[in-house]
Amino acid sequence: MTRSIPWQQRLSTGTEDIQNEVIGWYQRTRHGKAYVPHMIWGTLQTEAYATVILRRVVDxxxxxxDVAAGVAKRMERQQVLYDGEHRYDVVLGEQALYTNVGGGQVMREQLERLLREIDLPSLELGILPATADFGIVPMPGFNMREDRVDYELVSCGVDITDAGELALHHKAFDALGGAAHYGDSARSLIGKALAFWSND
Incomplete structure (x- = not known):
């Protein structure tokens, strides 16, 4: 089944309620996957980066x-990275390291955080180089839980629960992950972006 809900409906009371809902999803998901081509995955965002993102959503x-309340909830959700009970496989597009969210200072702090967190036991963080050939057509980012895939589109959020579609998303994620760089190679790509923002 595929279901879409307009953002104005989902965010009718502001950003805090949906962020609280997302906390529940993350707490229930023991092994999640995310492909985020153009920005930093929400569960690794710094407070400053998340503030810019949610401000843009509201505007x-x-x-x-209620940006401050939404950001506080987004920071709360990040506890799943440290509780020893969850695991996340995340592929960021190299473009995510360069998409300007808040300017040089915000980006430097964000990339420094990625370098600090890349070795977390709960996290397998890959960077998909801009020139990578990953064998499938380019696609928007998505988050996967055990029983669903979530997309964030311009006008709505889309939830997919059909087993066949979930299987295709696992196949797509495997292709993306197979072309991504991990460990020292990922650190090198993040470091290159950090140098770019340090010269900004």
Missing amino acids: FLGVPD
Whole structure:
């Protein structure tokens, strides 16, 4: 089954409620996967980076302004990285390291955090080089839980639960992950981006 819900409906009370809902998803998901081509995965965002993102969401969609409360919830959700009970496989597109979210200082702090967190036992973080040939057509980012795939589109969030579609998403994630760089190679790509923002 595929279900879409307009963002204005999901965010009708602001950003805090949906972030609280996401906390529940993450707490229930023992092994999650995420492909994020153009920005930093929410569960690794710094407070400053998340503030810029949620401010843009509120301004663009015209929903109630509770950015500070939404950011606090997003920071709370990150505890799953440290509780020893969860695991996340994450592939960031190299472009995510360069998409300007808040300017040089915000980006430097964000990339420094990636370098600090890359060795977390709960995290397998890969960087998909911009020139990688990963054998499938380019696609928007998605998050996977055991029983669903979630997309965040411009106008709505889309949830997919059909078993056949989930299997295709696992296959796609394997292709993306197979072309991504990990460990020292990923650190090198992050370090190159950090040098770029340090010269900004």
